[in-house]
Amino acid sequence: MPKQIKPKIKKTKEVPKDNSTKKIKIKIIGLGGGGGNIIKELSKKLDFSSNKIDFTAVNTDVQALETLPNNLKKVSFGEGETKGLGTGRDVALGHRVAESEEKKIKNIFSDQKDLYILVASLGGGTGTGAIPVFSKVAKELNLTTLGIFTLPFSFEGKDRMREAQKAIEEAQASLNAVLILPNEKIFKFVKDDIPFNSALDIINDQLAKSIQGLLSTVYSSGLINIDWADIKATIEGVNQRAYLNTVQVKLTDDLSLFTKDLLSNELIEYNFQKSINVLFNIEGGKNLSMKQLAFISEKIHELAPEARIIFGLTQNPKLKNEIRATVLATGTVKKEEKIAPPKKEKPVLKKEKVVTPKKKPKEVISKVEEELKELEELGVEINRRNAVEIKKAEEEAIKKENEEEDIFEIPAFLRKKK
Ligand SMILES: Nc1nc2c(ncn2[C@@H]2O[C@H](COP(=O)(O)OP(=O)(O)OP(=O)(O)O)[C@@H](O)[C@H]2O)c(=O)[nH]1
Ligand SMILES: [Mg+2]
Structure with a gap:
């Protein structure tokens, strides 16, 4: 059994404006x-x-x-x-x-x-x-x-x-x-x-x-932002071996399979397992939920128990019923051990509540806060923005999405170019 070391938890901090991703x-x-x-x-x-x-x-x-x-x-x-x-x-x-x-x-x-x-x-x-x-x-x-x-x-x-x-x-x-x-x-x-x-x-x-x-x-603004200092810390050092992978699936797909695909890219020379620094980001549309984040975090922690884990969460209106996750890990080991096949786990995605930020932004934010706390209890390092920033980002995302939806309610031939 690997030693279960809880990653250090970063305290809530404000992302300095001039250092934003x-x-x-x-x-x-x-x-x-x-x-x-x-x-x-x-x-x-x-x-x-x-x-x-x-x-x-x-x-x-x-x-x-x-x-x-x-x-x-x-x-x-x-x-x-x-x-x-x-x-x-x-x-x-x-x-x-x-x-x-x-x-x-x-x-x-x-x-x-x-x-x-x-x-x-x-x-x-x-x-x-x-x-x-x-x-x-x-x-x-x-x-x-x-x-x-x-x-x-x-x-x-x-x-x-x-x-x-x-x-x-x-x-x-x-x-x-x-x-x-x-x-x-x-x-x-x-x-x-x-x-x-x-x-x-x-x-x-x-x-x-x-x-x-x-x-x-790096460039999408998220409910939880990964900042440049986090990325730099993951990459910096000399001669670090890196693992990078992105996987995109439908929300109804099997989450354990998704996580396995994400963390065992066969094309890369180095394994994800036992990484020292892990940075991962999840992008999704309106239905994005912290449960997916929690599920993937747990798997990451299982495979790289000593890793310092940093995650981001991004709303991408282009991803309607899909989620996309990206992992960048460094300090990884050369491929020698295979990742154990995932245990049969119930897909978490199907039954979960759908987050509807368009109508109830305040509720969403408190839900995010609640689930963030749960994640912190799991030992995941969270680089949080303060509540005001989260609210602002959320409102901006909603405004943008509403604008986009409004545009598509107009027949194409009547749409004016902005
Ligand atoms: N993944 C990938 N590998 C490539 C590609 N093109 C070539 N290779 C591989 O890279 C090696 C080097 O090819 P090139 O990149 O064309 O070589 P070069 O650096 O331009 O060097 P010279 O043409 O010899 O001056 C080849 O032997 C292939 O194995 C490509 O588009 N993708
Ligand atoms: Mg050439």
Whole structure:
């Protein structure tokens, strides 16, 4: 039996205005061909408008950059040596040209964002060669960084894998946290005769969904907000292994299965189990209830009993009868133990009371308060806003939702553009 250590409970505190998550600025840098593909996928998915996210694709291959959409910034480097044609899988060349372009790299990092996410598919020459250099420069500039890397398929050969592992080792020493997805793991889900590009599309899609969930956690205002200090605390440190996953289901789906999916993403190199820092956010429409939060919290506590758990709760009017949960965990362990299959538990979702904030905001707030207390008793760390802030956020959400509903009561051809 693991030791049951109750996570420390944070006392109610007011979120400082100038430190709110809404102001966080993030830059996502896709390095090499695969890195560019992944950030392209992600930029298509963002379901909220945010000018706070900057997408930048960096490559030695000019043609590959040209195929990317124009909402991504594009930076070519090493053109002198590669003639803009890529490195042809030459890692030493990728490394060399990155070193010779240090000025350009510093310039990419000069825009004072709060968080820089570096994304690359390792196994080629550009991403694999350049990522240690980008990471080193970021560290010299004292930036907060998260590296997200895929590893090559085994059929690409042992040398590719060795080069990729070496690049990660070097980069890790300079990055705060690193998330790794071995491409090979896709064969747990698809037949091995799947076309190469389709396999990549599935991996990119899954990865983009998880990053999207993380960004949504950062930018959506919630009944319970995760603030920048919480995110920073989860990522900070050096060489932290990270687990990130997002799962979206219908409210009527089995909650224990949902939790299992959320906490055991087979595509990720590291397990969620025994994580040290856990940050999770639940988004839902009107029917969002604290019971789902309590259920997931308990499971998290069971699998990572010593973790410091921070959660957020967000209303997203676009999620009508669905909930979406995102987990970011660090200090996780390498996959060796399997997560035990969940016990047969009654799905909690079906019978629960429906929260109707539109009509009775005060009741909802007191209900939230009541359930927050229950959660605190369970030992979950709650970063609360004070009652005034919760009420304000609630009223704003209701106002927005009412406005949206009003618009849709007007026939489409009569609707005026605002
Ligand atoms: N998940 C994923 N992996 C990819 C993708 N494209 C390529 N890969 C993998 O990443 C490795 C490196 O490919 P690229 O990213 O194209 O290489 P590069 O960094 O541009 O380097 P060069 O083209 O050799 O200069 C490949 O061996 C594949 O295993 C992609 O879109 N998604
Ligand atoms: Mg390339």
